[in-house]
Amino acid sequence: MNSTLKIDACFSPYLYPVYADTESIVVVIDVFRATSAICVAFANGAEKIIPVASVEEAMQYKQQGMLAGAERNAIKLEGFDFGNSPYDYMGEHVKGKTIALTTTNGTQAIEAARQAYKVVIGSFLNIDVLCDWLIKQNRNVLLLCSGWKNKFNLEDSLFAGAVTQQMLDKSKNYSLGDGCLALKYLYEIGKDKPTKFLNYSMHKQRFANLHLKKDIRYCLMPNSAPVVPVLEGKFLMKARL
């Protein structure tokens, strides 16, 4: 069988217009921590998430009585129920709820890709079900790394490399753009010791003194939240698997 479908990677929401088309499924990736937190919320029974770009929008939802999460520069903003720690979204308190969410990077990437054919959420926490779901769709895939303030980051890229490798392992139907090809090599180097691999990356400086070691460890645990959040209009919803 020839490779008829393509996987590529885009390293920044800012660069998305260059890669955008109306046919591909876009996987939004923000490993530390927005897309990990979103997966956890759905795995804990959240009904819907409304990703919004601005703090003001999130606050409007909050004032309407909705649960709302807001993070900027890795810190939970005052007046909100949650930040972007996956631990904020574990437990009965999210069950059946609709939650508005704004974050520094992840929700900006969702915003950038809103016009895509379909937008789904990826993290190590849902990698296996995500790849199975993507393969079932039988479409081109664009892995959109949220990065950090529109710059490339290592953790989102490592994960995009992991998805690339798993897609190739599970299907012969995909060829790779140069971005994914590079990430596949990157993942080859980082896969056995991801925490060590990420040790020299910028997130260490950004997260210094914020006591996020526990979060980081959790966000690197494959398949601990096996759900596929899909954007439907303004809502993220759990796809039926």
Added chain:
Amino acid sequence: MNSTLKIDACFSPYLYPVYADTESIVVVIDVFRATSAICVAFANGAEKIIPVASVEEAMQYKQQGMLAGAERNAIKLEGFDFGNSPYDYMGEHVKGKTIALTTTNGTQAIEAARQAYKVVIGSFLNIDVLCDWLIKQNRNVLLLCSGWKNKFNLEDSLFAGAVTQQMLDKSKNYSLGDGCLALKYLYEIGKDKPTKFLNYSMHKQRFANLHLKKDIRYCLMPNSAPVVPVLEGKFLMKARL
């Protein structure tokens, strides 16, 4: 000694505004083939190169009696003296000349970075002298990969990884942004067999049937054109080493 300077990489001219500052030296990279060709022209005695974004500008210079090169989609345009093959710029015919040049990617990246503190040209052909020169400047460095039509490409990234590694080998003065960190890993994998490493990348499809094997082989030969072209106003000139 602490690392006081920073090297980072930007994977597309389109993304340059996110990385731009007024302090860093920007190394423009277009391995296949614009920045390789520029190094060859200077190594063969060219006096100045005028990089321009559009074919129309290049043609105006040509009509003024200047030598002019123009390439789009890997093909030399009709009516011009040269394309972007390094072989076009070898020999006595470029000695002492000023040459206008426009290419699909490389000259667009130069255009994007024009306001930077300093813009220099990088390719495998000048890698050692380039790194020595960069270290002497004692400044932050941004490696600007031209990519292909604003998308990430593997060959420019491989070279940026090679520069990163050599800078670290030659000086303890640099810390790495996440982009360079990723490329350092990439280079680690690709360095021993670069041609093979690049074998699955998109340039193979783009260059198919164009008989560019000889060009590709040449563009991967380290230090065959040991010059450092620097942008001074509208001209690229050979830096004194």
